[in-house]
Amino acid sequence: MLTLSSLLSLFLLFTPQVTGGAGIGVNYGKVATDLPSPFQVAQFLSQNTIFDRVMILDSDPPTIEAFANTGLAIDVAISNDLIPILTNISFAKHWVRTNIIPYASSTNISRILVGNEAISTANKTLVLGLVPAMQNLHTALVSVSLHHKIKVSTAHSLGILAASIPPSAGKFKDGYDIAVIKPLLSFLKATDSPFMVNAYPFFGFTIDTLDYALFRLNNGVFDNQTGLVYTNMLDAQIDAVHSAMKRLGFTDIDLVIAQTGWPSVGGESEVGVSMEIARDYNKNLIRHVISGIGTPLMSNRTFETYIFELFNEDLKPGPSSERNFGLFHADLTPVYDIGILKPEVSQPVKSANPADPIPANVKQWCIPKPNTDKMMLQENIDFACSEVNCHPIQPGGNCFNPDTLHAHAAYAMNEYFQFYGKNSFDCYFGGTGIVSTGDPSYGSCKFRS
Numbered sequence: 001m002l003t004l005s006s007l008l009s010l011f012l013l014f015t016p017q018v019t020g021g022a023g024i025g026v027n028y029g030k031v032a033t034d035l036p037s038p039f040q041v042a043q044f045l046s047q048n049t050i051f052d053r054v055m056i057l058d059s060d061p062p063t064i065e066a067f068a069n070t071g072l073a074i075d076v077a078i079s080n081d082l083i084p085i086l087t088n089i090s091f092a093k094h095w096v097r098t099n100i101i102p103y104a105s106s107t108n109i110s111r112i113l114v115g116n117e118a119i120s121t122a123n124k125t126l127v128l129g130l131v132p133a134m135q136n137l138h139t140a141l142v143s144v145s146l147h148h149k150i151k152v153s154t155a156h157s158l159g160i161l162a163a164s165i166p167p168s169a170g171k172f173k174d175g176y177d178i179a180v181i182k183p184l185l186s187f188l189k190a191t192d193s194p195f196m197v198n199a200y201p202f203f204g205f206t207i208d209t210l211d212y213a214l215f216r217l218n219n220g221v222f223d224n225q226t227g228l229v230y231t232n233m234l235d236a237q238i239d240a241v242h243s244a245m246k247r248l249g250f251t252d253i254d255l256v257i258a259q260t261g262w263p264s265v266g267g268e269s270e271v272g273v274s275m276e277i278a279r280d281y282n283k284n285l286i287r288h289v290i291s292g293i294g295t296p297l298m299s300n301r302t303f304e305t306y307i308f309e310l311f312n313e314d315l316k317p318g319p320s321s322e323r324n325f326g327l328f329h330a331d332l333t334p335v336y337d338i339g340i341l342k343p344e345v346s347q348p349v350k351s352a353n354p355a356d357p358i359p360a361n362v363k364q365w366c367i368p369k370p371n372t373d374k375m376m377l378q379e380n381i382d383f384a385c386s387e388v389n390c391h392p393i394q395p396g397g398n399c400f401n402p403d404t405l406h407a408h409a410a411y412a413m414n415e416y417f418q419f420y421g422k423n424s425f426d427c428y429f430g431g432t433g434i435v436s437t438g439d440p441s442y443g444s445c446k447f448r449s
């Protein structure tokens with residue numbers, strides 16, 4: 001029979017090649033002095049590292065724009081402060097219109113995170129506003145047909161758990177479980193969005209469990225309810241979350257590790273902090289999450305994981321370790337090597353390429369792409385007609401015939417496009433609109449230009 005430690009050494013010997021598309025990302029925070037520009041960061045991450053996704057810890061439009069045409073999947077985060085006003089649907093629509101729509105055709109925005117660890121703040125306004133704010137953002141995305149591409153979620157600290165040891169005993173805190181977490185899980189399930197957790201073995205280890213926290217050889221921890229053995233703390237943490245979700249009846253929602261990491265420098269009183277330890281944690285973490293082994297309760301799975309974080313953030317308050325989670329120095333040299341740099345390539349840096357400007361003297365109309373599906377056409381009509389006059393496509397109107405979704409959508413989308421000033425993003429419609437130079441008018445049905 002294989003012993004636990006021989007199993008572990010097998011695992012450690014088998015070190016899969018880290019390649020692109022692994023579902024490994026990095027958190028990009030900017031509470032620091034002298035950082036490179038977002039454009040330099042975006043080019044560096046896409047060309048020189050194996051990261052295929054980035055979580056921007058703010059929703060700064062120039063930063064979102066800097067990731068245009070990089071191929072990286074981008075998550076943007078909204079600060080907790082905005083949660084109360086996002087419970088106002090008009091503001092949520094305004095926010096999406098300002099921070100997302102102009103960039104969504106070039107930057108691969110895949111998720112919006114509403115606040116960070118909002119439930120753990122125990123601030124009633126934030127806790128109770130969270131799900132309504134998420135719903136409103138989702139509604140705003142639906143109205144521009146971006147909801148299939150851009151998901152709405154939020155990241156939690158493990159502090160939302162009342163119990164986590166053993167992992168099978170995982171449960172959410174009483175009170176919040178039914179009042180907030182259950183509606184949240186229903187929302188995530190209905191919108192096919194993941195449950196996201198910030199899981200930090202760094203905040204859970206003791207000197208005795210350091211090896212367990214670092215994915216190094218250790219005796220393992222036995223779950224006496226399931227008979228399963230845990231060989232690392234991260235598995236135990238996310239299985240505890242899985243158990244808590246299962247207790248509320250949700251077993252089929254994806255789990256994403258929104259943040260995890262280890263600092264490389266700490267204060268004198270901080271134990272278990274060094275360059276080698278940080279390197280071991282992050283290196284072993286990547287191997288583990290992409291290995292496909294999964295966790296004891298969720299076997300044979302990979303977990304999309306974001307390493308906290310890209311740069312040290314020297315302007316953050318708190319203990320020194322808070323300022324030293326970074327993988328890279330401000331000059332983009334690695335703090336330590338965890339095998340995430342691509343082999344050196346000599347490639348010219350791509351030029352920034354915002355959407356090509358449309359010449360002012362050429363007439364333009366916005367119409368749906370030929371094979372746009374009916375549901376999208378209907379959504380485009382509903383959205384455009386909530387903002388512009390659509391009388392001509394109603395019964396008796398000049399553009400009612402032909403009475404097809406495609407013809408009606410063309411009229412409505414063009415009205416919207418013209419009304420908002422013919423920016424190329426006003427004809428985006430979730431990728432279903434196309435700007436045409438041919439006049440779609442016919443008979444008495446006139447399309448504005």
Ligand SMILES: *[C@@H]1O[C@H](CO)[C@@H](O)[C@H](O)[C@H]1NC(C)=O
Nearest residue numbers: 070071072073074108109110
């Ligand atoms: C955008 O990101 C997703 C992952 O969320 C990926 O599957 C897709 O290929 C990316 N698209 C582009 C155009 O890079």
Ligand SMILES: *[C@@H]1O[C@H](CO)[C@@H](O)[C@H](O)[C@H]1NC(C)=O
Nearest residue numbers: 080081082084123124125126
């Ligand atoms: C709760 O959060 C809101 C929004 O950030 C803030 O305005 C308010 O002061 C907070 N309440 C308490 C009691 O901290």
Ligand SMILES: *[C@@H]1O[C@H](CO)[C@@H](O)[C@H](O)[C@H]1NC(C)=O
Nearest residue numbers: 085088089090091092094095
């Ligand atoms: C909701 O948001 C809109 C747009 O930002 C604003 O004009 C309106 O006053 C807000 N309503 C309330 C009740 O705050």
Ligand SMILES: *[C@@H]1O[C@H](CO)[C@@H](O)[C@H](O)[C@H]1NC(C)=O
Nearest residue numbers: 165166169222223224225226
């Ligand atoms: C399982 O272990 C916990 C401590 O981790 C203990 O409190 C509990 O009694 C044990 N249960 C069984 C059935 O052995």
Ligand SMILES: *[C@@H]1O[C@H](CO)[C@@H](O)[C@H](O)[C@H]1NC(C)=O
Nearest residue numbers: 292293294297298299300301
């Ligand atoms: C996981 O994969 C192993 C090896 O391919 C297989 O034997 C096992 O049944 C799988 N477990 C589950 C739960 O799918």
